[in-house]
Amino acid sequence: MQSKCMVYLTQCKTYLTIRTLIFTSNKMSTGQKQNYISLVTTLLVSVPYFIFIFNKYQLEVLNISGELRFWSTAILLLIPIRIVSEIVMSIAGAVLQAIITGKEGKDLSDERDTLIELKSTRNAYFIFMFSFMAAILAVSQGHSVSVMFSILIISGFLSELFEIFSKIYYYKKGF
Amino acid sequence: MIKRHITNTIRKLRFEHNEMTQEQLAEKAGVTRQTIVAIEKGNYSPSLELAFRIALVFNLSIEEVFSYEIEQKN
16 A cells, blocks of 8 residues: 555656656747646556556456456546546646746637647547457457457557647647 | 748738737737747638737738738749
């Protein structure tokens, strides 16, 4: 338990350090900074969760209905974990930002931000669409349900990363 | 090859309006500074509404700020 707490604390400390480094950089625009922070948040939350889930799966011997229950629970649990961690990390980040700069951060977005958001989401959907087809194809070729869910989880993660990288690219390019 | 693009005189107009900064123009037009930078560089074509808002900041008509150019390239 104590070692787990230490891991979480180290993770939080790493996150805040990286966030401070990104935030204080003068070479990036606000949009780029926000997306780099989002990338760090995604990596710090999702990767440990996936490692935990895949390790847990290795330890359990399940039948077909058990496997379905295991993977659907894993996906459903990821949603509140991501929401809570996003909220906690954005609050921590806003506090840190206020401490560093001495003023509250403005959250202004305009039509260009909306277009970048839409283009990046479209790119992410392309990745997820192909992965979804790959998952269905895997089942049709006789692979187990766990292979399908693994492909879906990994592709969801990859499409999220692709969305963030797309945003960074568009912000860097101008549009 | 024919290349079409929207050009603008924002940079010149800012200079003529008491050396207005990009930040000030962005605030008046209701967008971020990065959007003004992208428009000035020609990387982003603003919506008609934003183009009107920018023109209004300088008290000019839209065609005095933005123009549509057709470039012939070989």
